Amino acid sequence: MARVRLIDVAELAGVSMKTVSNVVHNYPHVAPALREKVQAAIDQLGYRPNLTARRLATGRTGMIALAIPEIDHPYFSELSRHIAEEATRRGYRVIIEQTLSDPVAERAVLSDREAGLVDGVIFHPVRMESLDIAKLDPGTPLVLLGEAAMPVMTDHVMIDNISAALDATRHLLARGCRRIAFLGVIAADITGSTNQRLLGYQQGLLEAGVQLDPELVFTALEFTAEAGLRSVAEAIERGVCFDGVVSRDDRFAIGALKALHDSGRSVPADVAVVGWDNTFLAAYTSPTLTSVAPRKTAIAAAAFDLLEERIAGYRGVGRHRIVGHSLEVRESAPFAP
Amino acid sequence: MARVRLIDVAELAGVSMKTVSNVVHNYPHVAPALREKVQAAIDQLGYRPNLTARRLATGRTGMIALAIPEIDHPYFSELSRHIAEEATRRGYRVIIEQTLSDPVAERAVLSDREAGLVDGVIFHPVRMESLDIAKLDPGTPLVLLGEAAMPVMTDHVMIDNISAALDATRHLLARGCRRIAFLGVIAADITGSTNQRLLGYQQGLLEAGVQLDPELVFTALEFTAEAGLRSVAEAIERGVCFDGVVSRDDRFAIGALKALHDSGRSVPADVAVVGWDNTFLAAYTSPTLTSVAPRKTAIAAAAFDLLEERIAGYRGVGRHRIVGHSLEVRESAPFAP
């Protein structure tokens, strides 16, 4: 099963390697007859160019790395899908790097692991801070996703979290909710996203003249539905009274729905719930879940736009692209009557 | 930002390239003093080996391709995660190839796309048949997942679908269900999995002496929760009477739960439901979903075992590994009282 090389084809066809290469690349300036002959040789031998060698010669790999915390988090798997499709469209392949939110793994994404392997990296950090990233930035084109860190020199794509949280909160206020909880602040979470969402939530309450109540900020232990469930269940046990929930993550919201259901509360009549990320789950919970919807395809497209400019040689300061969002209104928090 | 090469380090340290290479690889037979000196040069220049070049020289890429229909299908995203983790454990990186169940894309996976790029391919085909695969098999080590096709020469990992469907059906029968539906046969689905699951379902009914009723085999249009919902809703409208559902996919089951809920039926009192794949969703529906659970970590491990043997040079006939499964019993179909 010895691999067929360019030179083997060239010999069989009785031409030079470069001519074969020209045929493979569909370059002009190859006489039709010759082209046909070479093609026949290619087919006969079943020649396939060795991409590694091509890479070494051209310096471009045609691959980008996508580094995300968890492949199987619905938000990230949906985002991955869009990124993969955008990549295909633009002629790249994607290698997926799962960091599991581990600082060491995140660091590895930016350090020696990727040298010469990929043309660029799209990275959704969770634990690394701006300074870390700035220090490690290896010269490989890099675009960051999410809100964890935003070094000055690095490109960045995100949604306007404050305004999105504001929208969600206003939506609940319009329904008449006055005791609105925010789920969930996470102890180990140093990312900016939660803070920004919390900020938007607070801003919404303030502009409606509703008093902030620290008791209504629910803490979760980790990013799972289970944690969301527990957090809400405990709040209920503590006797906290609330009629609305803005959840920073669909999975938390799903846990919340379950906790509310278990405690005999009805959604949205007793408590209205808004989730975040508008993952496909949102359409299949009972009741279906109103959710903040980042435009994932737009995120993928913007990330690639920035990345390709970097790959093409742009060396300037970081650009920060804000991508649109909307509120997908479903049963858990319908429009005000 | 000129890249630092091995030879640059060698010059700075005043040694040969090979010695630097030896230090990088931690080979023995490098005097400690020299090693230190070389290491200093490496650090000073910030040298990072170029993986593409290393690949060309060694012939090994350290990457495998994972080709699946959809990244964001919960089953595949969970499977991907296990594969990614197994890959990390064994020193491989994963490049993910999304086929979207498109025959052309599936074909591309096995043809020129991956030549020389990866050491092996793990492929979950949907539309390609055994013969196609056998014809295209490019010599790159290959392991198939799922039941769509099983060419004689190719390795294969799957669960025993017949027996799993049998378990699910028996479980419902034990609860006293007698009008058990099978959801969902798909028109465009030529894969073996559905057939095998249907077979196990029928076998279960027969051994319990329950008459088969073609009316109880529900058809869906595509692999979405929406299609499952519609399929069940239409059956209800048609006046089909049933007290149990074996669903070939969790997403269908989720749709079914919703359809049943919408029609005022209670689960599991009126209709008991069993899903398939035990994706994390199953734990967060209301009611939670009993589901057939393939051992995903075992699938990942088995796939890598086979693949690594192929990479190591095994050239024999295809091995077929059956991986264990279980039935995760939750609220939608609890144990018989």
Add this chain to the structure above:
DNA sequence: CCGTCAATGTACAGCGCTAGAAAGATGTTT
């Protein structure tokens, strides 16, 4: 005090492909 053998280190030929320079072929113009 020399020959021998490990232990270290060096030199260099590839890995397979690309791309630009140079050469060859063909056709056109005067």
Add this chain to the structure above:
DNA sequence: AAACATCTTTCTAGCGCTGTACATTGACGG
């Protein structure tokens, strides 16, 4: 028919690293 312009095709120097074959060194026994 010579001179020139235009296509085609060949030649060949890398891309950066690895592994083999060979050179050097120093230690040690005879």
